[in-house]
Amino acid sequence: xxxxxxxxxxxxxxxxxxxxxxxxxxxxxxxxxxxxxxxxxxxxxxxxxxxxxxxxxxxxxxxxxxxxxxxxxxxxxxxxxxxxxxxxxxxxxxxxxxxxxxxxxxxxxxxxxxxxxxxxxxxxxxxxxxxxxxxxxxxxxxxxxxxxxxxxxxxxxxxxxxxxxxxxxxxxxxxxxxxxxxxxxxxxxxxxxxxxxxxxxxxxxxxxxxxxxxxxxxxxxxxxxxxxxxxxxxxxxxxxxxxxxxxxxxxxxxxxxxxxxxxxxxxxxxxxxxxxxxxxxxxxxxxxxxxxxxxxxxxxxxxxxxxxx
Amino acid sequence: xxxxxxxxxxxxxxxxxxxxxxxxxxxxxxxxxxxxxxxxxxxxxxxxxxxxxxxxxxxxxxxxxxxxxxxxxxxxxxxxxxxxxxxxxxxxxxxxxxxxxxxxxxxxxxxxxxxxxxxxxxxxxxxxxxxxxxxxxxxxxxxxxxxxxxxxxxxxxxxxxxxxxxxxxxxxxxxxxxxxxxxxxxxxxxxxxxxxxxxxxxxxxxxxxxxxxxxxxxxxxxxxxxxxxxxxxxxxxxxxxxxxxxxxxxxxxxxxxxxxxxxxxxxxxxxxxxxxxxxxxxxxxxxxxxxxxxxxxxxxxxxxxxxx
Numbered sequence: 001x002x003x004x005x006x007x008x009x010x011x012x013x014x015x016x017x018x019x020x021x022x023x024x025x026x027x028x029x030x031x032x033x034x035x036x037x038x039x040x041x042x043x044x045x046x047x048x049x050x051x052x053x054x055x056x057x058x059x060x061x062x063x064x065x066x067x068x069x070x071x072x073x074x075x076x077x078x079x080x081x082x083x084x085x086x087x088x089x090x091x092x093x094x095x096x097x098x099x100x101x102x103x104x105x106x107x108x109x110x111x112x113x114x115x116x117x118x119x120x121x122x123x124x125x126x127x128x129x130x131x132x133x134x135x136x137x138x139x140x141x142x143x144x145x146x147x148x149x150x151x152x153x154x155x156x157x158x159x160x161x162x163x164x165x166x167x168x169x170x171x172x173x174x175x176x177x178x179x180x181x182x183x184x185x186x187x188x189x190x191x192x193x194x195x196x197x198x199x200x201x202x203x204x205x206x207x208x209x210x211x212x213x214x215x216x217x218x219x220x221x222x223x224x225x226x227x228x229x230x231x232x233x234x235x236x237x238x239x240x241x242x243x244x245x246x247x248x249x250x251x252x253x254x255x256x257x258x259x260x261x262x263x264x265x266x267x268x269x270x271x272x273x274x275x276x277x278x279x280x281x282x283x284x285x286x287x288x289x290x291x292x293x294x295x296x297x298x299x300x301x302x303x304x305x306x307x308x309x
Numbered sequence: 310x311x312x313x314x315x316x317x318x319x320x321x322x323x324x325x326x327x328x329x330x331x332x333x334x335x336x337x338x339x340x341x342x343x344x345x346x347x348x349x350x351x352x353x354x355x356x357x358x359x360x361x362x363x364x365x366x367x368x369x370x371x372x373x374x375x376x377x378x379x380x381x382x383x384x385x386x387x388x389x390x391x392x393x394x395x396x397x398x399x400x401x402x403x404x405x406x407x408x409x410x411x412x413x414x415x416x417x418x419x420x421x422x423x424x425x426x427x428x429x430x431x432x433x434x435x436x437x438x439x440x441x442x443x444x445x446x447x448x449x450x451x452x453x454x455x456x457x458x459x460x461x462x463x464x465x466x467x468x469x470x471x472x473x474x475x476x477x478x479x480x481x482x483x484x485x486x487x488x489x490x491x492x493x494x495x496x497x498x499x500x501x502x503x504x505x506x507x508x509x510x511x512x513x514x515x516x517x518x519x520x521x522x523x524x525x526x527x528x529x530x531x532x533x534x535x536x537x538x539x540x541x542x543x544x545x546x547x548x549x550x551x552x553x554x555x556x557x558x559x560x561x562x563x564x565x566x567x568x569x570x571x572x573x574x575x576x577x578x579x580x581x582x583x584x585x586x587x588x589x590x591x592x593x594x595x596x597x598x599x600x601x602x603x604x605x606x607x608x609x610x611x612x613x614x615x616x617x
Contacts, residue, residue: 021440042464
């Protein structure tokens with residue numbers, strides 16, 4: 001805190017020798033070099049690629065040639081039934097996952113922050129544990145926990161008279177949501193808990209003196225004060241859900257309920273490596289990136305308006 | 310907010326009874342919440358159990374052979390076969406598992422140490438130097454933060470195949486050096502850890518920008534560097550789609566992709582299941598160790614990331 005005051009005091013930050021563009025370039029060149037190779041070039045290249053198509057002349061004999069087709073690939077991707085249903089599935093996934101994960105994280109963080117909570121350090125570590133498990137491994141563990149014959153979960157439920165197949169067509173989406181919730185809830189609990197700890201104790205003390213109970217304080221005082229942290233979490237959660245690929249790919253090895261084009265990223269992978277249509281794969285990638293940009297913009301706008309209000 | 314904190318306690322102080330009243334109010338609240346204490350801690354235990362039970366299952370399952378895995382109940386011990394399982398993991402395909410672990414360490418290590426340094430340098434420059442176009446350049450970095458990794462993986466593969474770089478370690482090592490979010494974090498750290506006065510003094514003493522960075526800036530930002538590197542390490546270790554797309558040569562795979570291939574075999578051949586399970590356990594041990602040792606850093610890293 002004290003240091004941030006330091007940085008602000010010299011208002012008239014004159015450009016002294018050694019703080020200008022030439023020295024900055026030395027420090028920025030490595031990053032922008034890899035940035036250009038790993039982000040800018042792929043995006044530009046795939047925009048280019050997405051505007052072309054391999055076309056065979058005449059009756060389909062002869063050499064395929066590269067023809068400029070404008071936005072045709074985009075139209076075809078968006079008209080593809082499997083892509084659109086993958087997109088719809090992703091939307092449904094978000095609709096279950098985001099409230100479930102964020103709601104769970106908020107509740108657990110508020111519980112951790114409640115005066116009655118004990119052993120906070122231990123709980124934090126335990127809640128964060130799944131985040132130390134890579135997505136692939138998390139999906140593998142849950143794949144076994146869903147598999148009849150191995151799963152203690154299925155056995156326990158069957159013992160109670162409930163027959164559930166976690167991998168059938170209806171259950172597989174919630175099953176994958178569960179993996180996401182398992183991986184990310186604890187991570188966000190820590191962020192929210194830290195934000196809660198920063199809530200001035202005087203405010204809470206005053207509310208307590210005024211007769212507010214724990215639950216009222218949690219809902220009316222603590223929760224509104226962590227809204228900024230919550231909006232950042234929402235932003236990264238949405239970008240994260242658009243990446244959905246690992247978990248369904250792994251679970252898909254164990255069930256036929258997950259097709260090779262189950263979500264947009266899998267559709268793009270399938271287009272590139274199974275259907276060998278690189279142009280459409282490029283178009284699909286650009287659509288996913290554009291979707292991320294639009295959604296991030298919406299969330300940022302929305303949350304900055306909320307924080308002002 | 311600040312006005313509230315100032316005025317509220319003062320109005321009570323005027324009555325002159327706060328000192329007596331506050332603790333009493335506290336005590337009744339605490340007594341009333343004896344049931345609340347059970348509810349709060351009970352719910353926390355349930356939440357933690359949900360997080361821990363699958364990992365505990367992995368521990369139990371990796372001690373079982375195929376027959377016990379399918380035959381015994383999940384949380385009971387069968388014939389203790391952990392060491393046999395480890396031996397099977399080690400022996401499969403001429404010890405390729407350890408090669409995979411080594412690859413993961415290489416990719417994640419380079420991504421963490423070198424990629425982290427590149428991010429720290431850029432973040433430091435954004436905070437400490439003045440130059441034209443700084444804001445728009447930084448805006449560019451922020452756009453990079455928002456683009457999902459998976460959206461650039463396929464185009465990157467297409468580019469890499471254009472220059473014949475697929476199926477080499479460079480196809481993994483170069484992309485993992487780029488971490489726009491690390492740059493954003495590093496800028497935050499540079500602003501709060503490195504006082505401008507110190508750099509000013511160094512400049513007076515005749516130190517050039519590079520010397521000031523390595524002898525002053527970087528040491529001061531060390532906690533930030535470690536945090537960024539830790540998150541970068543985990544990010545690369547967890548990455549699945551990039552190596553899946555880029556690499557066909559089994560010898561170059563990171564452990565996550567390798568194990569997922571074994572899982573593909575395990576569906577028709579149940580004998581592979583104990584190997585998948587034990588391999589999974591072995592592959593998360595380094596990460597668990599890193600997390601527990603570097604707790605202080607990941608906590609501060611999480612917070613820095615959420616502060617706008």
